[in-house]
Amino acid sequence: xxxxxxxxxxxxxxxxxxxxxxxxxxxxxxxxxxxxxxxxxxxxxxxxxxxxxxxxxxxxxxxxxxxxxxxxxxxxxxxxxxxxxxxxxxxxxxxxxxxxxxxxxxxxxxxxxxxxxxxxxxxxxxxxxxxxxxxxxxxxxxxxxxxxxxxxxxx
Numbered sequence: 001x002x003x004x005x006x007x008x009x010x011x012x013x014x015x016x017x018x019x020x021x022x023x024x025x026x027x028x029x030x031x032x033x034x035x036x037x038x039x040x041x042x043x044x045x046x047x048x049x050x051x052x053x054x055x056x057x058x059x060x061x062x063x064x065x066x067x068x069x070x071x072x073x074x075x076x077x078x079x080x081x082x083x084x085x086x087x088x089x090x091x092x093x094x095x096x097x098x099x100x101x102x103x104x105x106x107x108x109x110x111x112x113x114x115x116x117x118x119x120x121x122x123x124x125x126x127x128x129x130x131x132x133x134x135x136x137x138x139x140x141x142x143x144x145x146x147x148x149x150x151x152x153x154x155x
Contacts, residue, residue, distance in 0.1 A: 010064060017060040024053035079131040086124035090117045 031046035073081075094117035101110035 010067070013060045013064040017057050017064070020053045020057035020060060024050045024057065027053060076131060076135050079127050079134065083124050083127045083131065086120045086127065089120040090124065093117075094120065 027046045027050035031043040031050065034040075034046060035043035094113045098110040098113035098117070101107070101113060
């Protein structure tokens with residue numbers, strides 16, 4: 001049976017992908033602190049484990065893509081997926097987070113979320129220009145990684 005976008009196995013693969021990528025980034029941040037504090041061997045360990053987490057994430061993504069009904073995605077499909085994700089982040093995700101932060105009195109964090117939203121809009125525009133050149137079309141659609149994009153977030 002294929003691990004398609006509606007199976008629990010596909011959901012688990014998407015969740016595992018998010019966990020691995022998040023933890024890889026966390027390990028890199030911990031490596032920077034260890035290095036700053038003069039613990040070079042510990043920093044190297046964190047970086048090594050971050051690379052392993054990245055490899056695990058790639059494995060999860062490969063397994064999900066191999067069994068995804070839209071596994072035949074091409075570069076244009078991937079650009080459409082990137083555009084849709086960036087537009088969602090710009091229009092919905094980060095503005096909602098900014099509102100919550102502002103409501104709770106964290107104006108500096110709200111400002112940060114708004115800055116990230118603007119950068120995501122810029123990413124969408126850049127991807128769209130590339131897609132336009134690639135396909136001579138400006139239609140934004142959804143591709144294969146939508147199920148992962150929707151699942152990534154805080155635990």
